Amino acid sequence: GAAMQRFLGSLLCLWALRLPAGTGAAARGLDVASYRERVRAMFYHAYEHYLESAFPYDELRPLTCDGQDTWGSFSLTLIDALDTLLILGNVSEFQRVVNVLQEGVDFDIDVNASVFETNIRVVGGLLSAHLLSRKAGVEVEAGWPCSGPLLRMAEEAARKLLPAFQTPTGMPYGTVNLLHGVNPGETPVTCTAGIGTFIVEFATLSHLTGDPVFEDVARKALKALWKNRSDIGLVGNHIDVITAKWVAQDAGIGAGVDSYFEYLVKGAILLQDKELMSMFLEYNKAIKNYTKFDDWYLWVQMYKGTVSMPVFQSLEAYWPGLQSLIGDVDNAMRTFLNYYTVWKQFGGLPEFYNIPQGYTVDKREGYPLRPELIESAMYLYRATRDPTLLELGRDAVESIEKISKVDCGFATIKDLRDHRLDNRMESFFLAETVKYLYLLFDPDNFIHNDGSDFDVVVTPYGECVLDAGGYIFNTEAHPIDPAALHCCRKRREEQWEVEDLMREFYSRRKTKKFTLKRPPDHGEGENAKDLKDASSEKAGEKRNSKKSSHSLLSCPSQSFNSKLAVLGQVFLDNT
């Protein structure tokens, strides 16, 4: 207790020290268009050098001007950067790359690949490229969006990952050989995110292709994690997928766990799934109770809740963006402002930042041009239009250009203390960092479509409304159109019921009395049975959620004081 108090005391002191200077330039307005063009130039500088010097390797090595395979041998940077091309409006290059990928990429290779990375980068990248291909002017086949060459590629890649899920717990191995399946003697220890980061891509695959196997394995893995959470409602960092024993028991929101929480929320939104949301809300409660201090999130022991590491990790910076998606904008902004101070101190976010000391942690001083803080800024800017968020964008552009730009691309910052560079440019730089930066400076991008624009596509199964906004970004920033999922599955199920109902609108006397029937459990059709299994153990929680009398799938309205909560101003609740 005393130690904790001392620690909190030092936190407070820290805050007294930090008065960032001035607002002047920001208040007068940033030249958004010019920053947008600078981001575009950044993209092409990196992209063209990749094509020139590194393709068909996975990644560009910017200091030596050559390429290397990192996560497999898929021309990863090209797959990852594909939808960024479209967001930047480059339709012709998008079309060219689609052809290159169809011809050039082969998954029948004897390569040990990370299940997690292959899913988010390759499967996710191909899925979003498939769904965006019509918008990009690619001639699609008649069954699109429920069929297509890129979709088949995504499916093929995903099938290569399925052997990893053949474990007693349903939680997947971390690595799989694309040709031979799981290697004998493969370690059964997988990080939490490596288990819970499949539902967005796999459910999309299942909805589009009609094969439920992907969604099923993803859900099974999620439920296994849920079942193995600690008594105080936290999950650790690494687990043995055979025995379901926690190997690393640090609980937090950052490295090793991050996208698990992200996918609970995004899965809930994408699939209108209350169960995933209720899981997240329970975790959220525990996270707030045990890990949140002064708007920072620390690392705690998952069973006892005691602080184990008072650090902020670069990867944690996605959290404010996630909070804004579910309407917790006030808290999101407060945490974001904390993180932003770290950026201001170094010109980037170190992998680990010791909060009480106010400095980087030994051996974790690097900044591989990660996107998370910028991602949060983009989401929050949608919600608040706060110029502070554009300021972060400005700072990011200036920093990255000044520090990491080299002749052949953009190099990872190896050490934020002296800005030494490393010979790597991760594929997420083009897939995420540049994309979110561009979207931050381009409020009229089609990705921000609020539903005022949409496309009607005639499919052999009927007419679909697509591209009506609400894109869900997977954790590698590949957007998925929720309407496409609906188009390929739900719409077909509902079609005749809707037709019957429409007849009623034109009959003067109602033949049947239509009332809303309560759907079986949470209304997720075929999954209802599974859901009951999982939710039986938390019957108490369910009662609670009923008591709160609002749908889990909703956001709170913003409070009155949010009108004034810009330019760094935060308001405390009296409650």
Added chain:
Amino acid sequence: SCSRAKDVTMPAKLPVNFFSTRSPVIDLFRGQLDYAEQLRQDSEIVLYFFYAPWCGQSIAAREEIEHVASRLSDQVLFVAVNCWWNQGKCRKQKHFFYFPVIHLYHRSFGPIEYKGPMSAVYIEKFVRRVMTPLLYISTRSKLLDFLSNYEPGVVGFFEFNASPQPPGYLTFFTSALHSLKKDYLGTIRFGVVTDKRVAEEISLVHSGSVYLHRHANTSLIYPKDIMNFTAENICKWALENREMLIRWLRPHGGKSLLLNNELKKGPALLIFIPYNPLAEIHPLLDEITKVALEYHKCNKSQAAEPDLQHLGDSDSPAFDSSVTDAHLKFSQTFPIAKYPCCNTVVLPQWHSISRTHNVCELCVNQTLGVKPNKVHVPHCNFLEIEAALDSFYLQEHTFFQVISNTIECSNFLSFYSPFSYYTACCRTVNRHFLSFISSEKTIFQTPKVAFSSHGKKDNTQFSIPHIEDRNCFIPDLNISSMNITGLSCRTNKTLNLYLLDSNLFWIYAERLGASKSTHLKEFAAIVDLKEEVHYVLDQNQSLVGPSLENFIKNFSVLYSPLKRHLVDDPSVHFQEQHVVTEVTTNTFHETVFLSAKNVLLLYYAQWCGFCASLNHIFIQLARLLPPDTFTVARIDVTRNDLPWEFMTDRLPTILFFPHQRKDQSVKFPEDFSVNLPNLLKFILHHSSLSSSEPCTKECLHKESVLQQGHISHLEREIQKLRSEISALHQVHDQLEAQLSEARREEQRLQQQKHTLEKQHKTLQLHSEQLQATYDQKNQELLEMAEKLQELADASENLLKENALLRILVASKGGKLRSKDEIEEPLQSEQTLSEDNDISLPTATGASEEKRIDNIDTIETEHSSGNRTE
């Protein structure tokens, strides 16, 4: 790829110039802090700009600093230091959490950190304050000017004729600098008076006294006997005791609770004006501060009057040419530090004056000059007021002629003192407001004041018709006759007043509803955080003193005529072509209530993930429902405020307003999933389509309309089906093509298979044949082996025979030798050749096996073989 390249790293680029070489700013881009320290000795005032070259804020501030430097470079040394480069001294010695950091030095005093806005004018103003922390006040008029400012002023009196450096002066000077460290916005101004006569104006007699001027409260003199006379103490004392009648809010941009803390104190009036800190005069600001001073002038209204006159002059057209004149005039009419006592008298209704006026402010004034001890004047005593009241009633006839509803003042002499007179200012105050304030006033009440004793019920009786009246008239006019003076003390809805520079913080105004199109960035709003409402001063009115006063008054009255301001999203234009109608605050009523359709309204926010993922469902719904009887609409509640009764606390929320029963809206149940069938069922259940009444003509008409609608719906459906069919055809064709391709492929494969089978068969045949020959050969081989064996046996027999023969021959030879010695050599030659012939078959047997048929032929064969050889 070679593995050595993995270890390749590159040190950071070497620092380069951050400022241009022509800039007046000295740029120590290698972080030479020691050199920077040396430079300090060259100039009285030095500004250090510590930057990091990658930092966006540093880059943005660079221009501003250059601008300031170009204006002040002759008096101030500007030094920029790169405090990031890790080889530089600065980085090694200083540890900053943010950039840029600006430090100022006044000779050896420092560092004073500048924490204000990164804008050239503000920085320049601050630098100038550091250059001259003390304002030299030489004359009376300058003193008055200094004190009349709304920002707190501290005046020190030091006589320089006695000694070149009067005791305490340096401390006072340092405290002025010191205050800039604490109070980085520089709200407290420091002045110094050297002239005894000027000092007397503020009751300062002794050299070394320090005086803090306050408008609403009594001014203070630094208590030397209680506190040590140190720079820190003076500064602290001034900060603690200063008066904040109206405050500038300047959020620094980082995480801050400034607004939270200020707005939680109670309702706040936020006034946005463009402000240039360097400007000599601020007419608008003067006008606003005039209102602020008035507002806070509790029990001292008289003192305010001349003060206000002075300020009021500032916006007269002649102002520019007569600034000094105005000061002079002011100095004559403004008795500084005069504290009259005033009290409000509420006139009973029956009183003759009450026809036109019902409230009088009665003050006891001392016209004589400043008395030495006035600084600590206590409240005026009761007797004085009572006497004044008596006089007032005696003089009341003077008010009879007045039939105007403006404030009327009248002075009458006191009977008790030749130096005093009384002032009565009377005006009409709204009845209920009157009753409201009268209950607050307890200091002084005449028994004849009727309202003060009235209970609440009576009040409402009086007030209700007033409210309704007021709704018919422009409320401002009705209340404008009320005086704002001291209102802050008379109401329990006291406002805190704040100023914001609209050059820097206009965004707050915009978010409170300031129109974005306006060129004039002036705006005023009252924000009540607790009640979650805000009111806005009509933007068509210019922001001037009277309009502000009315705004405050309207807020203060019990039944305020102010309406909660609803912020509207101006970017949305009513677009018919949108399938889903976009509703805003302004179009809400029209779209939902005035339209003759059933309306389904979705409350959403763009940022809420659960809303955005439903877009396609609502678009589909809107495309399905018959457009002439249904509207599908939505409203972004983050950008559009709605009346309380239509607010919602969760998003998305779906409301249905049935046609003809718009007041009976129903909410889509939250525990149902939002999908097309559910929405349709919900609408069907609540819409007023069904009617069981007998069919009249009208009904028939309706029926036909309905059927017409149905037909068009079906037509649309058919259209859709057609396109679906064509899509199906397309797929069909595609499949057909694929199928025929596949068939061809199959055929080809079949053929291939046949040929392969054939080949297979021949091969099999061949292999069988081969097998047979193999077997046969094997058989033959075996036979051959057997025969060879036999042959071998035979040859053995032959050998034996041969041996026998030899023996025989030998024995015969022996017998013959004796008989015939001539025949002997010939016989031995023959036996030798026979030996050779017998050993041959084993050596060459393999090639000649086939031809050996029986032992009998051996000898003939051998002979033939021998022949071929």
